[in-house]
Amino acid sequence: MSRVGKKPIPLPKGVKINVGGELQVEGPKGKLTVPIPAGIRFEQRDGVLEVVRENDKLAAAHGLTRALAANAVQGVSTGFTRELDIVGTGYRADVKGNVATLTLGYSHPIEVVLPKGVDLKVDKQTHLILTGYDRQVVGQTAAQIRALRPPDPYKNKGVRYTGEVLRKKAGKTGAGGK
Numbered sequence: 001m002s003r004v005g006k007k008p009i010p011l012p013k014g015v016k017i018n019v020g021g022e023l024q025v026e027g028p029k030g031k032l033t034v035p036i037p038a039g040i041r042f043e044q045r046d047g048v049l050e051v052v053r054e055n056d057k058l059a060a061a062h063g064l065t066r067a068l069a070a071n072a073v074q075g076v077s078t079g080f081t082r083e084l085d086i087v088g089t090g091y092r093a094d095v096k097g098n099v100a101t102l103t104l105g106y107s108h109p110i111e112v113v114l115p116k117g118v119d120l121k122v123d124k125q126t127h128l129i130l131t132g133y134d135r136q137v138v139g140q141t142a143a144q145i146r147a148l149r150p151p152d153p154y155k156n157k158g159v160r161y162t163g164e165v166l167r168k169k170a171g172k173t174g175a176g177g178k
Helices: 056-077 135-147
Strands: 016-019 022-026 031-035 040-045 048-053 080-087 092-096 099-103 110-113 118-123 127-132 158-161
Touching: 016 040, 022 056, 031 056, 040 056, 048 056, 056 135, 080 135, 092 118, 118 135, 127 135, 135 158
Parallel strands: none
Antiparallel strands: 016 022, 022 031, 040 048, 080 127, 080 158, 092 099, 099 110, 118 127
């Protein structure tokens, strides 16, 4: 049984919490809100935020709410990072403002408009670093960029997460004889 909901959330300096109909978290990186389900409440004691549930039927919502609140606190204080690698001859990326231009072996370059709160940095044209304060938006943006050219199991070309392990498949062998 998971005990995620019972774990306290440490509040770093510079993070302000406001509990009302929803939890509002404000910090140096930005401002996020977390919905609070019925039967769940937040208690703040000496630099620690605790999530309390009324009864055991709310166990799943308890753990989810605690995880969302912890992600919001971490996001507004330190932020989140997702790294992608582009592998393939002629595959590259460039960013101007909030528009990323990706050349991924198609007949045309692909332009991706980055959502508000997500920054993209390109190293050596093939290493992308996405940063932002909202974990969900950063992860979704990384997944959408990866989906433009998922890694090919035969040639290992495409866009992949940094550190993602791929299993290369063997291709067809030549004419085997009769």
